[in-house]
Amino acid sequence: MTKTQTKAQSRSQSESPAEVQAPRRVPGRKPYRVRLGSWWWALPALVLMLVVIYATTIAGGFFAFTNWSGLGPFDFVGLANFVKIFQTPELIGSLWNTLFLAFGFLILTNVFGLLFALALNRSLKSRYVLRTLIFMPVVVSPIAVSYIWKFIFDYNGPLNQAMTSVGLPKQNWLADPTLAIWCVLIVMVWQNIGFVMVVYLAGLATVPIEMEEAAALDGAGPFKRFRYVVLPQIQPSVAIATTLTLIQGLRVFDQVVALTGGGPAGATQTLALEVYQTAFTYQQFGFGAALALVLSLLILIFSVAQQYLTRDRSLKEA
16 A cells, blocks of 8 residues: 555545535525526427417407307307307207216216226236226227217117017117117216226225225225225325316217217207307307307316315315
8 A cells, every 4th residue: 555545544534424515505596497498398389289279269258259150250249149048948958968968977987987996906816907998998089989889779780689689679779869868978988987997096006905904804894994994095086087077078079979960859969069060060150159168167167166076175174
């Protein structure tokens, strides 16, 4: 060992750890700062979002108070379009159909999605295969799914043939005003159960199994364990799933267009379909914009109310 190395070693041994100081931070300077140049990467997306979403929404809200036909000049009509909406019986019927499909879709999809999530959560060995099979309809286009179900609901389709094979009479599933809206609801629920199931599976994965085992040792049955142990833990998943299904139900369009086109006799006509037909088929763009604004306000009101009802109670208590 050389003399220089010996002096360096003795010096390091004589210095205590307290004497080693961390590099001082320059006063007034943040440890991390985003440079202005990095925001240019997000600028195209921000501009596209402002133009496509916000600008068009504001323009639609403006034209809702006019009689514009989509081309040429227009006149301001004030609240006349909105008064006409609530004075037209067909539009009131479309509103009730929309609410029926939205809340039926909300309830049935969440109930069946939660049941599948509970059944395929832990113990079943084939749960991964079953999860994939249940989730598969979600990735298929709603239009394609609806045309498949339209073939199934056909008067000479597989469903009626199966019914006649067991002695049951055929039904005009999509031509009966009473049955048609239930057929639309069935297709909506069938395609989206897998998505809701995945949301609830993510919530169930956060529930400690020790809590369920402790509740079982205390004598709690399956229902009580779910009510007092599992359900409070998956409250965020309940809020997410119900919000998404409510919004999707209120703006249902694809299934109605493919299955019934709003018929028979307007039995399945919805507000979203009314907006499309009024603006682009009948060239009443101002009135269609008013309908779209009413639908947007309806979605906003029900979404806020649903968020209030399904909020996390523990946060309120805190």
